[in-house]
């Protein structure tokens with residue numbers, strides 16, 4: 392029987408500092424996400440787009456921008472992702488800005504608790520997304536999802552998964568990080584989050600980095616990938632709101648995805664921060680999809696699959 396994959400569109404940019412990631416789901420559809428996944432022997436169900444509150448575009452209150460809207464969107468995402476997991480489908484959340492990782496990953500963690508699975512979250516991002524309202528320079532909640540998942544943040548977001556913290560920092564590995572605010576850095580160290588930043592990737596290479604990030608993943612592990620498209624070097628992926636120079640090259644990113652695919656434990660995926668308003672002829676969506684195909688076992692090279 393074919394594996395079933397459910398696409399969930401979350402067209403919002405309420406957590407971002409730049410408008411446009413709300414168009415991300417459609418950009419992925421236009422770049423053919425459905426037929427491309429079907430070509431990898433998957434049954435693809437497009438559940439359509441979630442419908443949440445509009446972006447009021449207001450300044451921060453108490454260090455948060457649009458907290459009520461962010462909460463509403465994350466509750467919708469949490470329920471949608473959890474419902475697909477219950478059906479035995481693999482959810483692919485099409486963002487949307489990365490604040491929605493709170494709803495998505497809290498749902499995956501809840502599902503793992505309910506089914507007795509171990510969880511490994513791979514956070515592919517230029518940013519650690521570990522800000523709090525006291526540390527944040529901007530108030531944009533897309534800089535805070537990992538902190539919220541680990542129990543640091545507003546009650547409404549921290550409690551979305553039913554258990555606090557929704558995620559133990561021990562379950563997460565961050566890869567590709569190259570932009571962290573000073574206060575954020577302190578907190579990341581304090582909670583003991585394992586971060587493979589770009590310096591690390593430069594020094595030991597993507598292969599050894601991924602071997603470490605995937606160490607301990609076994610047949611009872613649910614691997615969740617939270618793919619912020621700004622993980623990639625802006626040279627290949629200009630269509631994001633917060634580009635940071637010095638990200639993984641195309642080949643490095645391919646290797647990263649291929650090594651995740653090799654584990655055969657991918658259980659859910661977020662594709663976040665794709666911003667067609669900043670893109671060039673949808674090329675960032677095309678690159679993101681190319682990498683997603685590798686995550687689903689597309690073999691670009693000469694190896695035989697076993």
Ligand SMILES: [Mn+2]
Pocket residue numbers: 489516517518520533619
């Ligand atoms: Mn992010």
